[in-house]
Amino acid sequence: MRKVLFLCSQNRLRSPTAEQVFADWPGIETASAGLNVGADNPLTPELLQWADLIFVMERAHRSKLSARFRTHLGGKRIVCLDIPDNYEFMDPELIRLLQGKVPPHLP
Numbered sequence: 001m002r003k004v005l006f007l008c009s010q011n012r013l014r015s016p017t018a019e020q021v022f023a024d025w026p027g028i029e030t031a032s033a034g035l036n037v038g039a040d041n042p043l044t045p046e047l048l049q050w051a052d053l054i055f056v057m058e059r060a061h062r063s064k065l066s067a068r069f070r071t072h073l074g075g076k077r078i079v080c081l082d083i084p085d086n087y088e089f090m091d092p093e094l095i096r097l098l099q100g101k102v103p104p105h106l107p
Helices: 014-021 045-050 058-071 092-101
Strands: 002-008 028-034 053-056 079-080
Touching: 002 014, 002 058, 014 028, 014 092, 028 079, 045 053, 045 058, 053 058, 058 079
Parallel strands: 002 028, 002 053, 053 079
Antiparallel strands: none
């Protein structure tokens, strides 16, 4: 079972949507977190250790992740989805984007 972590800024819109959309995907477990202070579910070193594959929504998230958690990444694969913060939770357009960009990276 591959463990897939979705990250955005506040863990309120994009990453929780991705976590839900792919929750029933065969062969994976999903989780989500936010990189900002005050995120609903803040990213922790333990969550990074749990994850096999990490998706970030923007390039800035990859930079922040590397700067703050470099020692906890251990060469894990990080995929940037290039999805801007323009969507509400479970927005149909956001779901369509996620369904187009995420599956090629899943088992």
